[in-house]
Every structure is written in C-alpha cells, then in structure tokens.
Amino acid sequence: MINEFPQALTIAGSDSGGGAGMQADIKTMQMRHVFATNVVIAITAQNTLGVQDAMPLPAKIIDAQFDSLAEDFKIKACKTGMLADSTRVECVVKNLKKYDFGPLVVDPVMVAKGGAQLLADEAIETIIKDLLPLATLITPNIPEAERLTGIRIQTEADMIEAAKAIQALGAKNVLIKGGHLEASQARDYTLLEDGSDFWMSGPRFETVRTHGTGDTISSAIVSELAKGANLKSAILTGKSYVTATIRDTIQVGHGHGPLNHWAV
Ligand SMILES: Nc1ncnc2c1ncn2[C@@H]1O[C@H](COP(=O)(O)OP(=O)(O)OP(=O)(O)O)[C@@H](O)[C@H]1O
Numbered sequence: 001m002i003n004e005f006p007q008a009l010t011i012a013g014s015d016s017g018g019g020a021g022m023q024a025d026i027k028t029m030q031m032r033h034v035f036a037t038n039v040v041i042a043i044t045a046q047n048t049l050g051v052q053d054a055m056p057l058p059a060k061i062i063d064a065q066f067d068s069l070a071e072d073f074k075i076k077a078c079k080t081g082m083l084a085d086s087t088r089v090e091c092v093v094k095n096l097k098k099y100d101f102g103p104l105v106v107d108p109v110m111v112a113k114g115g116a117q118l119l120a121d122e123a124i125e126t127i128i129k130d131l132l133p134l135a136t137l138i139t140p141n142i143p144e145a146e147r148l149t150g151i152r153i154q155t156e157a158d159m160i161e162a163a164k165a166i167q168a169l170g171a172k173n174v175l176i177k178g179g180h181l182e183a184s185q186a187r188d189y190t191l192l193e194d195g196s197d198f199w200m201s202g203p204r205f206e207t208v209r210t211h212g213t214g215d216t217i218s219s220a221i222v223s224e225l226a227k228g229a230n231l232k233s234a235i236l237t238g239k240s241y242v243t244a245t246i247r248d249t250i251q252v253g254h255g256h257g258p259l260n261h262w263a264v
C-alpha cells in the first residue's frame with residue numbers, strides 16, 4: 001500500500017490579514033510538515049487592528065468543498081474554527097457525519113482579539129448539542145469556556161471546574177487555554193476522556209503580537225494527530241510550537257501582530 005503524505009483539514013473562516021483563522025491553520029500545518037486542505041465557512045476583511053467586515057458563505061458551496069475533499073484526499077485529522085452561525089454549524093455537522101476525516105479538534109471560536117463577534121450567540125447551543133459530541137478535543141479559551149459553562153473563570157481551580165463541566169456537556173477531551181488569565185506563566189489545562197489531567201506551563205511573553213495563538217495551537221495539535229501521534233503528545237507538541245511562535249516575534253502590521261510560524 002502507498003504510504004500517503006499526512007493530510008489535514010481546517011474548516012474555518014478566512015483572515016485577509018493572514019495571521020489568524022484559516023491562514024494561521026494552513027501556515028501551521030505547512031510548518032508542521034502536514035499537507036493542509038481547507039473548507040472556507042466565512043470570509044473576513046480583517047487586519048491586525050480588527051475585523052472590518054465578514055460574510056458567511058452559502059451552505060451549498062460549503063457542501064461542495066466537503067464533497068471535493070472527500071472525493072480525492074485521505075484526510076487524517078481535522079479542525080473547526082470560525083463557524084459564523086447555526087446554519088453553518090449544522091452544515092458542518094452534516095458533512096462531518098457523512099465523511100470520515102479522522103479525529104476532530106473543535107476550536108469554538110466566538111470573538112476575535114479586537115472584540116468582533118465571529119459566532120452568532122444563537123449558534124453556541126448548536127455547537128454544544130450537535131458539534132461537541134463529534135469532537136475528539138475541544139480547545140476553548142477562558143471567555144469561550146465561560147460562555148459554554150456559565151462558570152466565571154478567575155483561577156486555575158475555576159479552569160478545572162469548567163473543564164469538568166464541558167466534559168459533562170458531552171466533550172471527550174477538553175483543553176482550556178489560559179492565555180487570557182492574568183498570570184506570570186501561560187498555563188493551559190487538559191482533562192482527558194479517562195479522567196486523567198495535566199497542566200502545561202510556558203513563559204508569558206509581554207507582547208501584543210498574539211493574533212492567532214488559539215488557531216495555531218489547535219492546528220499544531222491537528223497536524224500531530226494527522227501524523228499519528230497520540231492525543232497527549234499532540235497537545236504537548238502544540239503548546240511548545242505556539243510558545244515558540246509567540247517568542248520569536250516578527251514585525252508585521254500596526255496592532256495585534258501575527259505570530260512567527262517559522263519558529264521552532
Ligand atoms: N502572551 C503569551 N505568552 C505566552 N503564551 C501565550 C501568551 N498568550 C497566549 N499564550 C498561549 O497561547 C495559546 C493560546 O491561548 P489563548 O488563550 O491566547 O487562545 P485564544 O484566545 O483562542 O487565541 P486567539 O483568539 O488569538 O486565536 C495557549 O497555549 C496560551 O497559553
């Protein structure tokens with residue numbers, strides 16, 4: 001049998017600024033030596049200063065992208081990012097049930113760094129009810145974990161409680177990213193399906209160049225899964241990659257600058 005090159009899929013929104021969303025995913029997958037494919041859910045007019053406009057795509061062309069990929073590629077792992085609204089969430093769920101693209105990482109993107117809403121409020125319920133049960137891993141940041149659970153997260157104990165609550169909603173494995181917590185270290189918490197858990201700590205860099213950190217860690221995890229890594233080692237590799245991309249800053253744009261995806 002031919003041993004095909006590892007292929008992964010990002011189902012997300014496009015960031016014209018190239019630092020977050022689908023572009024961060026593709027850059028990460030490329031740097032992690034995985035062939036990146038994509039299903040575009042929405043187009044955003046965006047830069048490092050904010051999101052200026054956004055337009056979700058019709059379900060028909062989203063379906064067609066899934067069909068095209070399923071016909072030709074051997075996708076070994078996939079992720080979702082910006083899904084816009086419940087119509088698109090349902091469309092993605094339908095396609096993920098129809099086709100096998102391997103383990104699914106759900107990054108429940110809700111709000112961009114500048115405050116722009118990337119997911120309609122009404123879609124949160126649809127994500128919980130229909131998408132969460134399909135996910136191998138869900139990777140909320142602190143505000144997203146708060147929205148999913150209703151728990152106010154101010155401490156690491158709160159992160160643990162929220163992860164348990166998200167698991168109770170039907171998620172198998174939960175990674176809560178601690179980037180938004182005020183602390184000297186950037187600490188993330190993972191609760192696995194078997195009840196075991198672990199913390200990951202990295203230095204917290206004093207920088208505004210953090211556009212796309214969440215997309216980058218989740219697509220680095222997907223890349224490792226596509227190469228056949230187990231979930232825990234994929235998460236550990238994802239954390240060390242995102243830390244390096246924040247550490248080795250590049251000067252691009254005038255606001256929340258993008259990461260350095262060339263970092264190792
Ligand atoms: N200033 C920082 N220094 C080091 N690590 C950071 C920093 N900010 C975030 N991280 C790390 O980056 C990863 C992503 O976390 P974060 O909470 O920022 O995700 P996010 O809010 O979903 O990102 P985004 O919305 O920009 O895609 C985590 O591993 C987190 O610990």
Ligand SMILES: Cc1ncc(CO)c(N)n1
Binds near residue numbers: 081112212215
């Ligand atoms: C399209 C898109 N997806 C995700 C994020 C969150 O980083 C963003 N800013 N833009």
